[in-house]
Amino acid sequence: MSLKSLGAKIFAKIVFNRIQKWATNPVETQQKVFEKLISEAKNTVLGKDHDFENITSFEDFAAKVPIRDYEELKPYVERVVSGEENILWPGKPLYFAKTSGTTSGAKYIPLTKESMPHHIEAARNAILCYIKETGKADFVDGKMIFLQGSPEMQEKNGIKVGRLSGIVAHYVPAYLQKNRLPSWETNCIEDWETKVDAIVEETKNENMSVISGIPSWVQMYFERLQKSSGKKVGDLFKNFNLFIYGGVNFEPYRAKFENLIGRKVDSIELFPASEGFFAFQDSQKEKGMLLLLNSGIFYEFVEATTFFDKNPKRLTIGEVEIGVNYVMIISTNAGLWAYNLGDTVQFTSTKPYRVIVSGRIKHFISAFGEHVIGKEVEEAMNKAISKFNFSITEFTVAPQITPSEENLPYHEWLVEFDNSPENLQKIAEFLDLEMQQQNSYYFDLIEGKVLQPLKITSLKKDSFQEFMKSEGKLGGQNKVPRLSNDRKIAVALIQIQPQN
Template sequence: MGFRSFLSKPFATYVVKKQKEWANNPSLAQENVFNSLIQGANHTAFGKDHNFGDIKNYEDFKKHVPICDYEDLRPYINRIIEGENDVLWKGKPEYFAKTSGTTSGAKYIPLTKDSIPNHINSARNAMLNYIHETGNADFLDRKLIFLSGSPVLGKSGDILSGRLSGIVNHHVPGYLRTNQMPSYNTNCIEDWEIKLEHIIDETIAQDMSLISGIPPWVQMYFDRIIERTGKSISEVFPNFDMFIYGGVNFEPYRKKLFDSIGKTIPSIETYPASEGFFAFQDTQTEEGLLMQLDSGIFFEFIPTDEYFNDNPTRLRIDEVEIGKNYALIINSNAGLWGYSIGDTVKFVSKDPYRVIVSGRIKHFISAFGEHVIGEEVEKAMKHALEVHSEVKITEFSVAPQVNPTDGLPYHEWLISFENEPHNIEEFSLTLDHKLRELNTYYDDLITGSICRTLVITPLQREAFQHYMKSIGKLGGQNKVPRLANDRKIADAIIEWKK
């Protein structure tokens, strides 16, 4: 046993003990965060504009602070970039996490001295929970690879800016730096395909035990190693026994990824974003991710069916219900207020509060009033892959076809297959039947002959990689939207039709 694994166990015990204290008192934890946030931003420009001095409780807060998106906060962000202090949070941010918005152009999400521990400690605690539960810490003593964006930072005004994963790379604890891979120079390469080859060069002969990254890009890393060596990943890395992931639903990728490894290994799911690290998998035996209720973020939840209302219901953590979809709203010590991050979550437990990420509030198909969401198409795909065990997919996306050249409208599933179905018509029907079971409105469309059953369009194996490269988003933390209510993405991806 190495010193890292040896020291991690008592530290894990301490962290989990402290975690249970606030998890057993979730309302109090959130109330303490709320009061701290209001006090911390009382004298900021945003606080003055929204009467923070008059806010005594959550009901007051809702009266003074509206739900907003990035465009609503952009004037405040611009003031920070221009050099102003005490705008959204006391002082100035340490960094801006730069992201690419679909309609807003570049977004600059503030990270403050007070908010950075949320990102770093939550990632650390995800591993410590696993160590505490299983007693397995040996993976800390070998090589660890984090597939992330470039750590090279620019400046927005006088604030350092870059990709979140690159910023976090500068804050990796010292005790992990000596076995962290890839090297700093390789991590700085911007071109994903060139970077990937360098990562393989550096890691292929190492004693790798942990790999962390977004599943489709990890799969690309695995594919290239298998092409080079002709071996499974577990043959190349015999001590590889921990996979940490986040950013997308793992289920569509699970079968192919573990087939590439050559065995099933333990995994930890996380829920990070530029705006905060919201939850992580705290146990291997229960569904869902533990909400981080004591980490500088006060959470609000809007029932998804009210999200686009003029005055939607806003709920605290103690007011949510299990099994219902909510839009996630955050208020944080990064200076985000009433901020809709665009995700939807569903609670699977209230003791403690655990969620699954069910989709994106703006990623849905409702061309005919059906409002199919990401969770439903992913469940349908998971079911179809279980029924048709020979099938492996690389990626998929769904879009409506409202004006087909002939016949009734339909949902088009654009799928890159690793292994195609023996019978694609039967695979299509399995998908369609499951989706009809999950969404009664969609079932009504089929039953009422408003739409026909879904249509699968097979794509080239690397179609989605080609698409992401074509829009300058290959690799790193970028993700393909699972579904859309228009054909902008579908019509672009279909260029790589098989």
Template sequence: MSLKSFAAKIFAKLVQAQTKAWANKPVQTQQKVFQMLLHKAKNTAYGRAHNFAAIKTPEDFRNKVKISDYEAVRPYVERILKGESDVLWPGKPLYFAKTSGTTSGAKYIPLTKESMPYHISAARNAILNYIAESGNAKFIDGKMIFLQGSPELSEKNGILFGRLSGISAHFVPNYLQKNRMPSWETNCIEDWETKINAIVEETMNKNMSVISGIPSWVQTYFEKLHQKTGKTIKEIFPNFDLFIYGGVNYEPYRTKFEELIGQQLPSIELYPASEGFFAYQDQQDAEGMLLLLNAGIYYEFIEAEKFYEENPKVYEIGEVKKDVNYVMIISTNAGLWRYNVGDTVMFTSTSPYRVKVSGRIKHFTSAFGEHVIAKEVEEAIQKASAKTKALISEFTVAPQVKPKEGLPYHEWFIEFEKEPKNMEDFTNLLEESVRSQNSYYDDLIVGKILRKLVVTKVKKDGFNNYMKSIGKLGGQNKVPRLSNDRKIAEQLEQFTV
């Protein structure tokens, strides 16, 4: 055992103990964060406009501050961009993380000297918790690849701009820099296809032990390695011991990954976003990710089904229940106040509080009142794939409201790596799973409002070609699992079989 891995084990036990300390006091931990946020920001432009100094309770907070989205924050961001200080948070942000908004165009999310350390420590602690739980630290001595955006940053009025993953690259600890791949030069390549080919060439003969990234990006990397060598990933990288991922649900990709890797492999799920690092998987055998209640973020939750009502009930930690679909509202030490991230989550545990991402509040299919969500279609495709031995590269679902003949239906656009032997069995399994999970959809089928779903096969690399055609290949871009209209479906039709 190297000195580095020995030290990591000691540090891991310390971090695990610290984590348990705040996780065992969830309500008190969140109360401290709430009071700290209001105290720090009371003299900012936003704090004065909403009379933070007079807020004593969460109820006061809800009465004085409306739930916001990026459009509500944009005027404050523009003031900061013009050089103003003390707008959303004391001083100026260190960075603005640029993200691609689906309705707002480019969005600029502030990262402050108080918030940025939590992005870094959360990723570090996820790995340390895994070491403490498993006792495995040998991967620390191997090469680690983080598939991420370019670390090159721009500057305006003393504030740096870039993608979150690129900004985070500047904070890799010195003791990991020698292990980190790809090289800085390769990481700075903007074109995704050129970049991934360069990463393959640079890493294929290295001692890779940890690989991290959004599953769809990593799958492309693995496929290119396999095409070039004819080997499984474990044959190429015999010391590859840990896969770290976030951004999308891994389960629909798992079967394909295990085939590419050549075996099952331990993994850690992360829940990072430009707005905050919200959760990470703290136990290998527990469903969901530990919600980070001590990380400068105050959480509120609203039941997704009631989110668009005039005055929906707002729940704090301590009031939420398992298996309910909630919209997550955050207030942060980066100056976001009662901000709707757009994600929906379900609690898998309330002791400690663990969540899984169930979808996006704007990404659902409910053209007929069924409100099918991402969690339901992902579970359906996972079960159907497992039972029929099919391998799925990518998929999305859209309603077909005006078919040329017959009743309306849900259309599933699926790119198969390996098709099921019997497509009808596969389709039936999808249908049965969605109906068993969603009573509204089942009622529509029984009532002959909808007919059985239809699977439309997408050509190999069809989803990549679609994303490329709209200028969103690579980066932090992901294919929505669900749409409530035909916009994506109509563009995908040119890439179907």
């Protein structure tokens, strides 16, 4: 055992014990975070506009501060972007994480000197919890790769602007720098396909032990590694035993990954976003990710089924229940207040509080009142993959409201298989039954002959890559929505298929 891995084990135990202190006192921990946030921001423009001076309880806060998404918070953000101080948080932010918005182009998410350390600490602590639980630490001696956006930044009124993953690249600890790949020059390549090819060349002869990134883009890296070397990834990287990912559910990709690697590897799931680092998988044995209650973020939760009501009930951490689909609302030390992140979560445990990401409040199918969410289609697909022993590259689901020849409408599953199975109809029937079992609304619509059973459309190889490239969203932190309530993505995917 090297000194580095021994040191990692000792540090892992210290950090684990610190986590236990706040994780076993969740309500008290969140109350302290809440009070500190209100106190720090009471003299900001938003704090004065919403009478933070007289907020003494969560009930006061909920009465004075409405839930907002980015569009509704934008007037304040624009003042920060223009260079004004003390608008959402004292002073100016250190950075803006620039992300693509859905309705108004670019979004500028502030990162402050108070919030930035938590992004770094959370990623580190996820690895340390893994070391503490498993006792495995030898990987710290190998090379690590983090597939991410370019670290190059621009400047806007004295504030640096970049992608979150690129900003984080500037904070890699010194003790990891010599282990870290790719090189700075390669990381700065903007074109994703060119970048992946360069990463393959830089890494294929290295002792890679940890690989991290969004599964769909890591899969592209693995495929090109295999093509370049003629070897399985696990044979090429004999000490590769830990995959760290976030952004999407890994389960639909797992079979494909195991085939590309040639064996199983441990994995750690993260829940990061530009708005904050919310959770990480703290155990290989338990389902869900530990919600980070002591990281400068105060959480509220609204049941997804009531979210669009006029005055939905806003719950704090001590009021949530296991298995309920909640929209997660955050207030942070980066200056976001009662902010609708857009993600929905479900709690898998309350001792400690662990969550899974169940979908997006705007990513659902309810064209007929079925309220289908991402978690449901992913669970159905995972079971089908297990039962019929196939693997996929990617999939998405959309409603077909106006089918031809006066047939009943249906849900269309657009799937890019690695090798298209012969028994597509049986897989479709299985998926449909799984959806009926999970979703009573969907069951009623099928039983009532409002919908016909779902249909699978098999897509050619690289369809999703072509689609993302056409949207200017190839690589980085971009993800394909798992489902949509309209047919924009479905139509675009179908249009790039070979014409009969």
